Amino acid sequence: MQDLTSHGGGGRTGFSGRLLRGGTEPDPRFTLANERTFLAWIRTSLALLAGGVAVEAFMADLFAPELRKTVAVLLLVLALLIGGGSFFRWLNVERSMRRKDPLPLPWIAPVLAIGGGLVAAIMAVFVLVRPA
Amino acid sequence: MAWGRTTLSLTVAAAVFLRWMPHHGWFAGTLVAASVVTAVAINLTRKRRFHRAINGVKHEAMTPDVASIAAVAASVIILAGLGICTVLLIPVEQ
Secondary structure (H helix, E strand, C coil), X not given: CCECCCCCCXXXXXXXXXXXXXXXXXXXXXXXXXXXXXXXXXXXXHHHHHHHHHHHHHCCXXXXXXXXXXXXXXXXXXXXXXXXXXXXXXXXXXXXXXXXXXXXXXXXXXXXXXXXXXXXXXXXHHHHHCCC | CHHHHHHHHHHHHHXXXXXXXXXXXXXXXXXXXXHHHHHXXXXXXXXXXXXXXXXXXXXXXXXXXXXXXXXXXXXXXXXXXXXXXXXXXXXXXX
């Protein structure tokens, strides 16, 4: 592995050099695994995005407009948070690996769990109380 | 593979955004265009990323592709932001 502390970032220049300063280059397999995890979070975010749009576009006959709008906005805000959070999670993990620190806990996981649970609860209540 | 799957997800999102076009007009069209442009950009740079990963593993040293990662994250944030604006601010065309 390459020591990059002595020459200010080594192969890292420009944007990458500014974000990932110092430390030693980790095993490329770890860097690639971190990238794949980032992409998995991005796909989760895109699924939430499509879900939000689908609720707003396809459920006009089923839900009251206010409820439809609330669920759609909730899903879209969740997509926004997961999309942004995935980048910071990737960056923090990459920095931790370079400094050989313990990996940080992903705060987007509880956000996704709480947000997804909230949307599911709203839908469940709606289905239960909706007149037949 | 992971980038390819992300391209597919963006294409699906673009297809779902298409459903908004009769109700929200050109504004939904910008969402479709943004998703498609991101998917095409990922696809066009796929070979470069693949060779970069292979060389990284071969030489046991690799600089992460920060620009691609930041660009994809920014695209998704913009798409979600525009989606929220569409739901809250853009009037539905009958």
